[in-house]
Amino acid sequence: MTDLPDPSFESVLPQVRRLADQANYPIQYLGGEFNLVRKDPRAMRGRVALCYPDLYEVGSSHNGLQILYQIVNAHPDLAAERVFTPWTDMADAMRIHGVPLFTLENHLPVSGFDVLGITLQSELTYSNVLETLDLAGIPLYGRERTEQHPIVVAGGHGAHSPEVLAEFIDVFTPGDGEETLVPLLELVAGHRAAGTPREDLLHDIARRFPWAYVPSMFEARFDPDDGPFRGLVPRYDDIPAVIKGASVFDFSATPMATRPVVPHSRAVHDRISIEIMRGCTRGCRFCQAGMITRPMRYRTVDDLVQAAEDAFANTGYDEISLTSLSSGDYPWIEELLRAMSERFAERRVSVSLPSLRVTGELANLPGMTNSVRKAGLTFAPEVATDRLRKIINKDIKNADVLQSAAAAYKEGWQQIKLYYLIGIPGEREEDLRAIVEFATELSRLRQKVTGKGAAQVNVSVSTFVPKAFVPFQWDGMMDRETVREKQSWMRGLNRSRRVKLKFHDPDQSYLEGILSRGDRRLAPGLVEAHRRGARFDAWREHFDLSRWLAAFEDTGIDPEAYALRERTRDEALPWDHLDIGPQRDWLWEERERARKLIKTDYCVGKVCHVCGVPPSLCFAIKRDMGLLDSSKRPILAMDDEGKTKGLEGVDDTAERRLTVASPGQVRSARRPQD
Numbered sequence: 001m002t003d004l005p006d007p008s009f010e011s012v013l014p015q016v017r018r019l020a021d022q023a024n025y026p027i028q029y030l031g032g033e034f035n036l037v038r039k040d041p042r043a044m045r046g047r048v049a050l051c052y053p054d055l056y057e058v059g060s061s062h063n064g065l066q067i068l069y070q071i072v073n074a075h076p077d078l079a080a081e082r083v084f085t086p087w088t089d090m091a092d093a094m095r096i097h098g099v100p101l102f103t104l105e106n107h108l109p110v111s112g113f114d115v116l117g118i119t120l121q122s123e124l125t126y127s128n129v130l131e132t133l134d135l136a137g138i139p140l141y142g143r144e145r146t147e148q149h150p151i152v153v154a155g156g157h158g159a160h161s162p163e164v165l166a167e168f169i170d171v172f173t174p175g176d177g178e179e180t181l182v183p184l185l186e187l188v189a190g191h192r193a194a195g196t197p198r199e200d201l202l203h204d205i206a207r208r209f210p211w212a213y214v215p216s217m218f219e220a221r222f223d224p225d226d227g228p229f230r231g232l233v234p235r236y237d238d239i240p241a242v243i244k245g246a247s248v249f250d251f252s253a254t255p256m257a258t259r260p261v262v263p264h265s266r267a268v269h270d271r272i273s274i275e276i277m278r279g280c281t282r283g284c285r286f287c288q289a290g291m292i293t294r295p296m297r298y299r300t301v302d303d304l305v306q307a308a309e310d311a312f313a314n315t316g317y318d319e320i321s322l323t324s325l326s327s328g329d330y331p332w333i334e335e336l337l338r339a340m341s342e343r344f345a346e347r348r349v350s351v352s353l354p355s356l357r358v359t360g361e362l363a364n365l366p367g368m369t370n371s372v373r374k375a376g377l378t379f380a381p382e383v384a385t386d387r388l389r390k391i392i393n394k395d396i397k398n399a400d401v402l403q404s405a406a407a408a409y410k411e412g413w414q415q416i417k418l419y420y421l422i423g424i425p426g427e428r429e430e431d432l433r434a435i436v437e438f439a440t441e442l443s444r445l446r447q448k449v450t451g452k453g454a455a456q457v458n459v460s461v462s463t464f465v466p467k468a469f470v471p472f473q474w475d476g477m478m479d480r481e482t483v484r485e486k487q488s489w490m491r492g493l494n495r496s497r498r499v500k501l502k503f504h505d506p507d508q509s510y511l512e513g514i515l516s517r518g519d520r521r522l523a524p525g526l527v528e529a530h531r532r533g534a535r536f537d538a539w540r541e542h543f544d545l546s547r548w549l550a551a552f553e554d555t556g557i558d559p560e561a562y563a564l565r566e567r568t569r570d571e572a573l574p575w576d577h578l579d580i581g582p583q584r585d586w587l588w589e590e591r592e593r594a595r596k597l598i599k600t601d602y603c604v605g606k607v608c609h610v611c612g613v614p615p616s617l618c619f620a621i622k623r624d625m626g627l628l629d630s631s632k633r634p635i636l637a638m639d640d641e642g643k644t645k646g647l648e649g650v651d652d653t654a655e656r657r658l659t660v661a662s663p664g665q666v667r668s669a670r671r672p673q674d
């Protein structure tokens with residue numbers, strides 16, 4: 001047990017109740033939900049406030065947050081509490097009345113916790129990161145914090161391009177969070193109890209944990225006269241220059257959120273969420289999630305069904321969502337759906353498969369055709385022409401979507417949602433026209449196969465934003481004016497009342513593009529934008545790009561250089577110091593193949609492209625799961641026609657440590673050319 005760091009570490013619930021009375025959705029500030037864990041903070045050795053920097057209704061059902069909450073609270077002497085960014089009315093009232101940001105379990109000030117752990121799921125929440133720190137009374141800049149303040153840790157997708165927030169976050173943890181949060185919290189709590197100076201504490205984190213990026217331990221170098229980023233240099237000899245993203249290899253042993261906190265007001269995901277596998281090796285060249293979560297890891301059908309049973313018993317939800325990046329690629333999908341259907345159909349619990357890849361066998365999937373309620377049918381073809389398909393390396397044919405949709409219509413589905421991207425490098429007018437024409441064809445197909453009315457087809461069209469660790473990471477994004485012209489041209493093409501085109505706001509995409517590949521020189525621009533009122537940028541009613549542009553101008557930042565500029569092959573990138581799997585040379589080669597319209601096969605079974613993840617790891621996982629005949633050697637598929645070549649085995653003589661997940665859990669792997 002440690003002394004509480006701040007004498008004001010006491011519940012602010014009475015003040016919160018008074019303010020919440022005047023706020024929208026007051027219940028979101030009151031806590032007390034079903035499955036909430038409330039521990040005595042004074043009896044705990046370490047305390048973390050887990051923050052999703054958005055409104056309660058967005059963050060409360062986030063599966064990653066629920067998993068970390070469960071993992072930490074499973075420890076008898078550690079406690080996790082939750083915190084979300086209050087909406088503007090509540091935040092303004094808190095400032096006026098001097099009420100600090102608080103957690104929902106014990107309504108304790110966030111500033112009194114050992115660690116504030118923030119999940120970064122979207123660049124459009126970065127202004128909310130500042131808002132959260134500010135409301136908590138934690139100095140925005142890490143260098144201004146003292147031993148009294150929490151260590152501010154950030155994980156999630158944003159931790160894979162961390163430099164833009166390097167001045168505000170003390171520790172980034174790229175990769176999987178399941179095995180990193182507890183050792184980090186224990187170390188921080190121990191140091192705080194011992195009164196270790198903050199600089200020494202951060203130094204120790206950087207020294208001990210190869211998966212922890214502590215930006216203040218690195219000096220950033222730039223070309224003279226505010227030129228391009230030139231790299232990061234560790235400030236101490238005992239700090240590794242390369243940070244290895246944490247990866248949970250024994251995925252089936254990691255806990256699932258089977259006792260999630262059930263929000264008692266509206267939430268974006270009002271259902272059980274079961275992650276059936278992690279990773280996707282389809283190799284889509286725009287997709288950051290697929291690149292940073294390699295290798296593929298799976299759970300067994302038995303474990304998933306048991307988890308669904310437990311979560312159902314613990315929550316009473318009537319929908320189970322089987323999540324992953326590409327659920328149709330789960331090797332035992334039919335078996336899983338059959339088992340789910342047998343267990344839940346009679347109980348009228350629906351099973352949904354978001355991120356379903358198109359297959360002609362959809363109608364044959366058990367559970368999609370019987371009494372299980374049709375909970376939703378969504379496809380993400382991303383593009384509608386074969387040429388762009390080769391560029392992005394996503395091999396979903398229109399014919400496959402039509403076949404799947406026809407089967408679904410016959411089974412009673414009436415509505416389909418499609419996701420597309422515009423602004424991809426190499427895009428032409430014909431590619432945009434094809435999206436509208438295909439959506440119309442898909443809608444009319446229902447008349448043909450059922451004799452009933454046309455289907456409702458909702459098309460969500462996003463603008464491509466280049467992200468770290470994808471083959472297009474060197475490309476510039478399309479400027480706002482061009483995006484607007486394309487959107488309006490597509491709107492004009494649409495003649496069907498049953499096809500609804502919904503476009504992402506080009507201004508929001510532009511801000512996302514600036515922040516997604518930024519470096520630490522952007523920090524004054526973020527602070528100024530927040531000072532001018534930027535918060536909740538993901539919310540269209542609150543987003544205002546002019547605040548950001550004025551802030552960048554005031555602080556001498558050229559946003560176009562971040563969002564629109566194409567990088568050269570040799571240019572240092574602000575995430576080069578992170579090793580999360582796919583390597584730079586392989587990503588560049590993939591970019592070249594995109595330009596030559598060459599497809600790269602899915603690295604399934606024994607096919608491997610040696611992307612940078614140790615192949616022996618991938619094959620060990622597949623063998624463990626019974627997905628690979630142990631006598632077979634991997635094939636390397638690298639020729640220019642996109643065909644597999646040779647049956648050479650991977651040279652796995654060199655030993656390489658990929659990550660240290662926690663003390664005593666050193667993971668070793670083999671990898672060629674190390």
Ligand code: SF4
Nearest residue numbers: 603608609610611618
């Ligand atoms: S190492 Fe090979 S099998 Fe593993 S993710 Fe990379 S390309 Fe796929």
